[in-house]
Amino acid sequence: MLGLSGEIWSQSPDNYYDFNTFLEIIYVILLFPVLFYSLWTESVFNGQTVGKMICKIRVVKLNGYHAGFPEYFTRWAFRLVDFWTGMFMILFFIPIFGQETGSILGVLMLFMSGFVAFFSIIRTKKSQRIGDIVAGTTVLKLVEKHSMDITILEDIRESYIPMYSQVIKLTDNDARIIKDTFVIARKNQDYATLKRLRVKLESVxxxxxxxxxxxFIDTVMKDFNYYTQKL
Known part of the structure; x- marks a missing residue:
């Protein structure tokens, strides 16, 4: 009797649709953290997701300052363009290709996903994806912090105002080489080396x-120290 009742309940159209609705709700609940993961973590952890923390990178504004929620939201919103354009293109042509090539299309979808972001990163000078270009941000490699007596860093006053935000393009190793060369050249009054160093910095x-x-070189070094300590 109970078995018959269960069979009748499972075959009821109303119960069937109720169960499907329940599954859809569960799906949305599980999908919600995935969709908003990058937006939430970058907003809370100052431009970093867990992956970015591991890779020691951070989202910052092009002027070197910390990004805010508007920038993070713009980057997140444009993930649709950066990572899903390939899939949309393939899905558009599915009726033309037919269902027999479904498995092939599935593989193509996988490889096409993210091609817009990849192409944008390799083609832009600051390695930006579309979302970064619109938001005015870039992903910066964090320099390793050391004690003051073994590094190029020196204390910068809180009131210091940097002049060249483009110093974020320099790496920690670049700054070490620049400082060593600068100190020796200035001590020996090697003006030719100072000129070459300036030209190289302006180019980079x-x-x-x-x-x-x-x-100029002294200002660049101070600006580098400023942004390094702020990040």
Missing amino acids: MEIEGRGGDAE
Whole structure:
């Protein structure tokens, strides 16, 4: 009797649709954290997801300052363009290809997903995906912090105002080489080396520096220290 009642209940159209609705609700609940994971973590952890923490990278504004929720939201919203364009293109042509090639299309979807972001990253100077370009952000490699007596870092006053935000393009190793070369060249009054160092810095940072060669290089080093300590 109970078995018959269960069979009748399972075959009831109303119960069937109720069960499907229940599954859809569970699916949405499980999907919600996945959809908003990057937006939530970057907002809470100052531009980093767990993966970015492991890789020691962070989302920052192009001027070197910390990004805010508007920038994180813009990057998150444009993930649709960056990572799902390939899938949408394939799905658009499914009626043309037919169902027989479904398995092949599935593989193509997998490989096509993210191709827009990949192409954008390799083609832009600051390695930005579409979301970064729109938001005015980039992903910055965090430099390793050391004690002050063994590194190029020096204490910068809180009131210090940096002049060249483009120093974020320099790595910790770049800064060490620059400082060593700068100290020796200035001590020996090697103006030719100072000039070459200035030209190289202006080329890498894509700027036109102000002041004399020694003054410009000294400012670059202070700005690098400032942004390094702030990040």
